[in-house]
Amino acid sequence: MLKNFIKISWRRIKADKTFSFINILGLSIGLTITILLFLFVLQERSFDTMYANKERIYRVIFNTSEERNNEVWATVPAALKPAAAIEIPEIQKSARLWDHDFGKTASIEANNQQFTEQKLYYADAEFLDIFQPEFIYGNSKSALERPNTIVISESTAEKYFGKTNPIGQMIGIDNKQKMEITGVYMDFPANSSLDGNMIASFNSIGFYDDPTWGNASFETYFLLNEQANRTQVTKKMQQLVDANVEKEHQWYTLSLQPLEKMHLYSSDIKSAFSSKTGSIEEVRNFSLLAILILLIACINYMNLATARSQKSTKDVGINKTLGASSKILILRFFTETGFVTLLSIFLALIFTVLAIPFFESIVGVDLSTKFLWSSEFAIALIAIWMITTLIAGSFPAFHLSKFSPMEVIRSGTNKNSFTAILRKGLVIVQFSASVILIISAIVIYNQLEFMRNKNLGYNPDNTVAISIAAVNSEREMQMLRNEFESLSEVSSTTMTQGFPGISVSGRSLYRNMNSDEAMSLQTNRTTGGIVETLQLKLLAGKDLPATKQEGDSIVDVLLNKKAVEFLGMEPQEAIGKNLIAQLGPNAYVIGVVDDFNFSSLRSPIGGYAFNNGFEPLQYMLVRFESEELPATVEKFRSKFAEVVPSSAFDYTFLDKNVEQMYSRDRRTATVALIFAGLAIFVACLGLFGLAAFMAEQRTKEIGIRKILGASITGIIGLLSKDFVKLVFFALIIAFPLAYWFAYKWLQEFVYRIEINWQIFLYAGLIALLIAITTVSFQALKAAISNPVNSLKND
Known part of the structure; x- marks a missing residue:
């Protein structure tokens, strides 16, 4: 019996190639995305499982x-x-x-x-x-x-x-x-x-x-x-x-x-050493994305299956008349769905293998292909197959099989039937999910653009940090600095312990000698020129001195505004004050700079102090102006080799370091944009198939309307308006859900965009335009067909 059901399924696929192609392709794309995201989740959850204890x-x-x-x-x-x-x-x-x-x-x-x-x-x-x-x-x-x-x-x-x-x-x-x-x-x-x-x-x-x-x-x-x-x-x-x-x-x-x-x-x-820190939120978001897209693909299948099922109602009635029980018909429908799903999974596995290199490039993670052959993946794949089959095949299996033979045979194409209402509901759910993905992708993109363009309080562009950790003496460092400053491209230099975006020393700043109240203070040993090189805004006082005499125990400090506010002072008032900040007894404020984002925009600005204390200098910061970046870097390399021939040349551009802080967010945005596009494509496949079905069902009606003088535009509008209504209902559902998701994600950032109403307008227009374009193609095809062909059988 099962063998016969499989044969029937294959015959139905061949008999209705358009619907079958749309079904299998849409399901395959949804399953491909699900498998890729599942591989990513498996990879992330497999971390550190290899250690015996x-x-x-x-x-x-x-x-x-x-x-x-x-x-x-x-x-x-x-x-x-x-x-x-x-x-x-x-x-x-x-x-x-x-x-x-x-x-x-x-x-x-x-x-x-x-x-x-x-x-x-x-x-x-x-x-x-x-x-x-x-x-x-x-x-x-x-x-x-x-x-x-x-x-x-x-x-x-x-x-x-x-x-x-x-x-x-x-x-x-x-x-x-x-x-x-x-x-x-x-x-x-x-x-x-x-x-x-x-x-x-x-x-x-x-x-x-x-x-x-x-x-x-x-x-x-x-x-x-x-x-x-x-x-x-x-x-x-x-x-x-x-x-x-x-x-x-x-x-x-x-x-x-x-x-x-x-x-x-x-x-x-903070301060973790590993370069491979993951995020449970990212895993959860990608898992949710996989579920959404699989849901869209399953709805796509269910929509087309319910549409096709109306063609086979008489077949069901005949089978029941000849003695087929509801259980047999349920098994038949689930077998057909399982067969189509199985074909889709095989196609999805081929797509997955082809897509892995591209997926790895956008998520920045090397996926281990061994997971494709692991027992966990096999179990997950079987689970996906069973769940997809159960979800996608549930309606035709349980709805059609329960009718009596006469009820099935007499069933028409009433637009208010349960089948029609279900299809409309599924389209609404499908487009709601698509709109949520569109809005989420737009919000993530806008937040990243906001962070990229935000004034950080310093200028990381055209500034390179060159490692001087291997330079043996202050004399060599000064020689190297002089060599860099002799280049026409260089406008300023300074030597530092670190730079914004990387960890420096952590200390505590106290209000006074008798106070227990303290704030965290990042301290960065620096030579003169830091204000000009980082293009900081000096609010009061002056920059650190260019040189410091050997044996000088006084530590000059350049505080940021946040630290001065903690001290309860105005910038000018803080100049000359003795600083209680674990920098020694002779630390004095000589300047105050405006606040700048020395850390990620996820974190509030804290206290920061440049000083000429006693920690090792690790970097030469060089600000330059040049349109020939490779040539300029080569000049830096050459000067470095002249002064420090026994050390490798290592450098970092400050703007690239800032970008690196948001690599995970860019990854999420890229995945959301690409997969949102694919989800919309899958939804459009279903809409295209439904539009074709609706046009086929109303062929004679269209023919009569054309004979009575209906225009092409009027017929296109007639066939499109029902789908447009469904998209509007989808927007009503999607907007509050999308707002909630976007709001929760933005809470991770101290500095963030406002969720603008225009985002929802754009998302709605995009969804509406896509739906109208998809449906209009089939509507136009029906509208321009010869009415004689549609009526000749009557």
Whole structure:
């Protein structure tokens, strides 16, 4: 019986090629998008599942107080690890991780060649015990026990030393430190939050012997024993803080984040080292998008199936007259739907394989094709097939099969029938979903344009940050600065610890010596020229001095307006004031600049201070004017090589760094725009098929109207007006839902657009225009046909 049903299904597909093509294509596109988004979700949810002890690995999280905006950091004090290892018996292993020079690019000398490395970390020896990376050369148990030892990834070893075993080779870091290679490990998988290419021994860094509770700069991981209770460990960590930090200085608490939550639940956590932070909101949004598009595709199928079902009502009546039961007919309709869905899935899998490279390029994630052959994907595909078959085949299966033979045979094409009403309802739902996608895409695009064009309070254009971490002396730095300033393209330079968009030092600013009230203050050691180079607006005072005498203990500070407001002063009033901000006893304000967005527009502007203190200078900021960018960069490279021949040239454009902060939002916008377009295309396929069906059903009516003098325009209007009404109903439903979704998404940004009524107008006009254009094609075809052909059978 099932074999016969499949044969009947295939015959029906061949007999009605137009409807079958639209059905299968629309469903295939919807399934392709669903599969691609499902692969992305699988990839994101697979992060960090490869570690043997994943259920017992936790990262310690640093939660700041309300005075510091309740920020959450991934870095904690260095003293926590040794104290917790002794005082908390539930901890089996513990390890700290430090990003080289607080995230700065390292200059590497290996095999008499110069390289740059962005993923160099320092870690306690237990780090390798906790995560157990697979070693190709060396012994993971002892590889990081000695100072000045380092382990490197397989790809890094090949890059530096070719195919040879590099154990025992020496590499230089920043022209300051020599490290012995003691191991080579297999590259961390693409779906691992750990992304280190090089891991050096923690006891190689200078402050290893004197860990403190006041400087939160280290990611710290615990491997708990099997009987450990997470809540109890958290309480014991707080007891350690109470025992070592005075109450008035306790501006933070500590908590534990499971490894399995690290990738998707860290988008709001600051100072995390991994470059592969995901977002649970993005996963949820993409999952919702997949459901919406699959729903549109299923509705598309149901609409066309109900339209086609009216052609087969007599067939159903005959079958019931000959003794076919409702159960048999239900099985037949579900078999037909399942057969079409199965064909669509096979076609969707082909589309998916072809589309993966394009999809990877827009989401910025390498999808592992192994998921296509995994049991999870197979189960999900079967589930999608069954759900799609159930949804798409439910109406013809349950509605038509329940009628009596005479009722089915006599059923006409009454426009007020349940079938017709259902079709209209499905069109409304379909276009509501499409309009929601259109509005969401427009809102995301407008927000990104707003962020791209917003005045940040400084000018990142035509400014390059060149790494000078490997420059050995202040004299060499000044020589390099002079060489850059000798170029005609260069208008100003400065040397800094960091620049807007990257992390610098975090300190606390107090109102006065006797106050416990403080605000978080980002401090950035800088030489003179910062105001001109970043084109900051100076509100009072002056820029930092060009030079500082050796032995001068006074720290000159350039505060932003936000910090001055916290002090309760006007900009001019703050000049000359002694600053209590952990910059030493002799820190004085010499200038005030207007507020600028030194972080993402998702965050409010906080306190910021440029100063000429004592932290290392890491970058040369160079402002230039040139239309020949490659030639200008080559000049910078040449000047750098003259002064620092033993270091690799590494640079970053400030405007590109700003763009990078919103890469995830651009990705969401691109996916929304492309898939909204595809969803509308699928909806139009269904509308096109329905318009063709309606025109076919009303062929004789159109012929009579034409004979009685009806114009082509009038007939097009007659056939189009019902669909236009449905689109208007869809807009009424879609607008409030789209507003709610857009409003929720925009709340993630401190600086955001207003949801303008024009967005809804444009979306409505787009949906209306698409619907009219789609329907009008079929209406015009019917209107210009010869009326004789439609009436000759009567």
